[in-house]
Amino acid sequence: MDPATLIGFGVSLVALLAFMVMEGADPTSLIFLPAIILVIVATFGAAMSGQTMDDIKKLPAWFTMAVMPAKVAPPTDQIRILVTLAEKARKEGLLALEAQAKAIEEPFLRRGLQMAIDGTDPEELRAVLESEIAAKKSEDKVAAKFMTTMGGYAPTIGIVGCIVGLMNVMGSLSNPEALGPMIAAAFVATLWGVMAANFWFLPMGAKIMRVSELQAAQMELLVEGITEIQAGTSPRAVRLKLTSLVPPGSVAKEAA
Numbered sequence: 001m002d003p004a005t006l007i008g009f010g011v012s013l014v015a016l017l018a019f020m021v022m023e024g025a026d027p028t029s030l031i032f033l034p035a036i037i038l039v040i041v042a043t044f045g046a047a048m049s050g051q052t053m054d055d056i057k058k059l060p061a062w063f064t065m066a067v068m069p070a071k072v073a074p075p076t077d078q079i080r081i082l083v084t085l086a087e088k089a090r091k092e093g094l095l096a097l098e099a100q101a102k103a104i105e106e107p108f109l110r111r112g113l114q115m116a117i118d119g120t121d122p123e124e125l126r127a128v129l130e131s132e133i134a135a136k137k138s139e140d141k142v143a144a145k146f147m148t149t150m151g152g153y154a155p156t157i158g159i160v161g162c163i164v165g166l167m168n169v170m171g172s173l174s175n176p177e178a179l180g181p182m183i184a185a186a187f188v189a190t191l192w193g194v195m196a197a198n199f200w201f202l203p204m205g206a207k208i209m210r211v212s213e214l215q216a217a218q219m220e221l222l223v224e225g226i227t228e229i230q231a232g233t234s235p236r237a238v239r240l241k242l243t244s245l246v247p248p249g250s251v252a253k254e255a256a
Helices: 006-021 032-049 053-057 059-067 075-092 094-103 107-117 122-172 176-230 235-244 250-255
Strands: none
Touching: 006 059, 006 176, 032 122, 032 176, 053 059, 053 075, 053 122, 059 122, 059 176, 075 094, 075 107, 075 176, 094 107, 094 176, 107 122, 107 176, 176 235
């Protein structure tokens, strides 16, 4: 699991609590259940209304991808695997890779390699694998948009909570002593709306897009490797070509 998102959530919350303490505010004032229920539940419901039922079924996977995504394997690891496969294919032929292909854990690489072993036309092989990458990008974009949409709704729903609270205040003008706490409680909903959007929902959308980019880049690297193996390219040439597709920073970090 990549903990960066959870760490970011924690840092943001600690910064807010530290600010409140330094300003002399009571951090426990954030724990106002009506505001929390309104902002979180209503925001989620509003975002759901813009999706299909098939999309709703994918929500657990979307939240997992946003908060606890699996770590993406370093590109240099993928290059090593592909070069090893290229060496074996160069010496013994593609059919010699069949046993290794079945043992590969990466589903995308396993499918692509099996298609190459089965003698699929190179252009068709590339088209099929690239179509799979495009489909994944499209689905990830929907997931990211859902989180971003929640980030757009949350502040407005917080304002709705504030207005409702102020309406309650206006009905209690005859009790001046209660006005202060009631006004403060009304503004807590606004705070929760802005906080939920900028601390959680918008970063979650950004995280999904970043993870999607990394995974797509990894898949594109595998496509190039598979097609080179199918073409019988020398292992050295495979390594050079694949390394040229990797960001220089990643190669330098691995070399260090």
